[in-house]
Amino acid sequence: MRSRQHLFSPKIDNWLIGFKDGADFVVMFFKETFSRDFEFKEFVNQCYRIGNSSLLLISLTGFVTGFVFTKQSRPSLETFGATSWLPSLVTIAIIRALAPLVTSLICAGKVGSSIGAELGSMKVTEQIDAMEVSAVNPVRFLVVTRVLASTVTIPLLSFYCALMAMAGVFLNVSNSEDTSFSAFLEQAFNNIIFLDLWTAIIKAVSYGFTIGIVGCYKGYNASNGTLGVGKAANASVVMSMFLIFIEEVFIVQVTNWFR
Amino acid sequence: MANQESSQRISAKVGLFVVIGIAILAASILTLGTMRKSFITRIDANATFVNVNGLTKGNNVWFSGVKVGTVREITFTPDSKVRVVFSIEEESQKFIKKDALVRVSSDGLIGNPIILISGGSPNVPMIENGHEFRIEKEESTQEMMKTLQANNKNILSITEDLKSLTADIRAGQGSIGKLMKDNVMYENLTKSLATVEAATKDLKQGASGLATLANKLNTEGNFVNSLATDKEIYPTIKNTISTLQTTSDNLKQTSLAAKQMVDNLEQTSKTINKMTTNTGSPVGVLLHDEKTANNIKQTISNLESSSSKLDQNMDALKHNIFFRRYFKKKTKEQQAKKE
Numbered sequence: 001m002r003s004r005q006h007l008f009s010p011k012i013d014n015w016l017i018g019f020k021d022g023a024d025f026v027v028m029f030f031k032e033t034f035s036r037d038f039e040f041k042e043f044v045n046q047c048y049r050i051g052n053s054s055l056l057l058i059s060l061t062g063f064v065t066g067f068v069f070t071k072q073s074r075p076s077l078e079t080f081g082a083t084s085w086l087p088s089l090v091t092i093a094i095i096r097a098l099a100p101l102v103t104s105l106i107c108a109g110k111v112g113s114s115i116g117a118e119l120g121s122m123k124v125t126e127q128i129d130a131m132e133v134s135a136v137n138p139v140r141f142l143v144v145t146r147v148l149a150s151t152v153t154i155p156l157l158s159f160y161c162a163l164m165a166m167a168g169v170f171l172n173v174s175n176s177e178d179t180s181f182s183a184f185l186e187q188a189f190n191n192i193i194f195l196d197l198w199t200a201i202i203k204a205v206s207y208g209f210t211i212g213i214v215g216c217y218k219g220y221n222a223s224n225g226t227l228g229v230g231k232a233a234n235a236s237v238v239m240s241m242f243l244i245f246i247e248e249v250f251i252v253q254v255t256n257w258f259r
Numbered sequence: 260m261a262n263q264e265s266s267q268r269i270s271a272k273v274g275l276f277v278v279i280g281i282a283i284l285a286a287s288i289l290t291l292g293t294m295r296k297s298f299i300t301r302i303d304a305n306a307t308f309v310n311v312n313g314l315t316k317g318n319n320v321w322f323s324g325v326k327v328g329t330v331r332e333i334t335f336t337p338d339s340k341v342r343v344v345f346s347i348e349e350e351s352q353k354f355i356k357k358d359a360l361v362r363v364s365s366d367g368l369i370g371n372p373i374i375l376i377s378g379g380s381p382n383v384p385m386i387e388n389g390h391e392f393r394i395e396k397e398e399s400t401q402e403m404m405k406t407l408q409a410n411n412k413n414i415l416s417i418t419e420d421l422k423s424l425t426a427d428i429r430a431g432q433g434s435i436g437k438l439m440k441d442n443v444m445y446e447n448l449t450k451s452l453a454t455v456e457a458a459t460k461d462l463k464q465g466a467s468g469l470a471t472l473a474n475k476l477n478t479e480g481n482f483v484n485s486l487a488t489d490k491e492i493y494p495t496i497k498n499t500i501s502t503l504q505t506t507s508d509n510l511k512q513t514s515l516a517a518k519q520m521v522d523n524l525e526q527t528s529k530t531i532n533k534m535t536t537n538t539g540s541p542v543g544v545l546l547h548d549e550k551t552a553n554n555i556k557q558t559i560s561n562l563e564s565s566s567s568k569l570d571q572n573m574d575a576l577k578h579n580i581f582f583r584r585y586f587k588k589k590t591k592e593q594q595a596k597k598e
Contacts, residue, residue: 005267005268006267006268006271007268007271007272007275008271012271013267013268013271013274015274016270016271016272016273016274016275016277016278017267017270017271017274018274019274019275019277019278019281020270020271020273020274020277021270021274022277023273023274023277246285249289250285250288250289253288253289253291254288257291
């Protein structure tokens with residue numbers, strides 16, 4: 001006979017309670033975001049940390065992504081004698097999907113784990129409790145600033161990544177077809193519409209919010225000492241990446257309604 | 260303890276609702292895109308093809324380049340043909356007529372296969388649910404290749420002709436070849452062109468002169484301009500022309516009379532000539548017979564002598580007593596007439 005103290009079973013109940021806690025955390029974030037006394041200085045500081053720490057990595061990854069994607073796509077298009085479509089094809093892929101996705105995956109690894117570990121260590125060393133005791137709202141100071149910083153910075157990094165990827169595409173196309181820069185730009189942006197840019201912005205904002213909120217949630221709820229800090233950092237990365245791919249599916253579905 | 264357990268149950272319930280809510284939202288987003296088309300009323304239509312060229316369930320149905328439906332079902336018939344059932348939106352039904360034809364085509368050169376509805380007469384009723392379309396003659400890839408092959412042959416033939424033509428030109432044959440190779444012809448042509456150029460210049464100058472003349476004629480006060488524009492001078496000119504016409508007619512009549520006179524003179528001259536040349540006629544005898552001429556001379560001499568003597572006789576008669584009275588009377592009458 002099943003115990004009456006659980007709704008289903010202890011494991012399922014805990015999984016469901018985790019969902020409820022996550023929803024509570026999101027609601028709490030929005031409540032604190034639209035409350036007074038926004039920590040603007042800390043927000044700017046977090047923006048700088050997130051952007052600066054990921055810049056070099058995103059530059060390299062974006063460039064390589066564009067270069068390799070172009071190189072890999074060429075043989076397929078050569079079959080139809082349509083290599084002139086390469087700039088247009090790869091640009092659409094980069095703007096619509098690759099740039100936001102690559103940027104957010106890198107940031108999930110670097111920024112998400114960093115936030116999770118930082119807040120986790122603060123939690124297990126009771127620094128957050130100390131903040132509460134000293135009348136500082138830890139959610140407003142630690143969570144809101146980090147989540148908003150990642151939500152704002154990751155779209156910017158995403159466009160920077162797209163720019164670097166386009167540089168990689170141009171290098172490859174220029175080497176193979178002797179295409180001039182102006183001709184490349186003409187071909188590349190010929191089929192880009194405003195909706196593509198909006199799709200990229202919506203994706204990047206969603207991914208940025210997800211990375212920030214998951215990192216903060218996992219770090220804020222860390223337990224069991226230093227082991228819990230490692231788990232929080234790891235869970236932040238895994239959960240962020242998983243949610244990013246889920247969101248990708250839904251955002252593509254929604255934006256396709258408007259095409 | 261009991262409160263804590265109860266609280267955990269409530270949290271689990273809330274979590275369950277959150278999960279269900281997220282699941283419903285996700286399911287809605289994923290299905291809403293296709294659901295949008297689910298609310299549209301459709302009718303079914305059929306067509307039986309020999310070959311559907313890779314057509315699959317879900318491929319589009321186009322009418323006049325507009326998507327009007329999708330392929331719903333593809334099955335084989337007992338005679339090994341392919342029966343395709345496709346749905347058509349009710350909105351488009353009224354535009355598709357019963358005599359419209361269908362064929363399997365392609366969405367672009369390398370695109371997906373589609374069913375293409377085309378044709379249809381305006382006075383024929385629209386299709387109904389379960390309508391069986393007639394098949395338009397399908398142009399398979401092989402037939403297209405055949406057409407392309409024929410085109411290739413034509414192109415080959417044309418290029419061979421061009422090759423032959425250019426070879427002739429290179430060899431200096433034909434008008435163009437001679438023009439390109441023959442220096443004399445080239446020089447002649449150059450001279451001709453120079454002449455044409457000079458003529459053109461002259462024409463240009465002539466045109467310029469004409470233009471100047473026209474300008475002058477258009478200037479007010481000019482004689483011709485006055486002729487053309489002055490209304491008073493016109494009747495005078497008309498009268499003058501009429502008088503000239505009359506004069507001309509008179510001159511013509513005079514000329515005719517003069518001609519007739521000249522003809523008469525000529526005739527007379529001829530007659531005289533004939534008479535003078537004829538030695539039998541009196542004039543001919545007078546002109547040509549020396550003896551007669553001498554006789555006439557003698558006669559004339561005699562006549563002169565007789566005349567002189569007659570004068571003397573007449574003078575003698577004036578002084579004659581019988582005739583003196585008559586002559587005096589005659590003299591008096593003449594003097595009276597003079598006075």
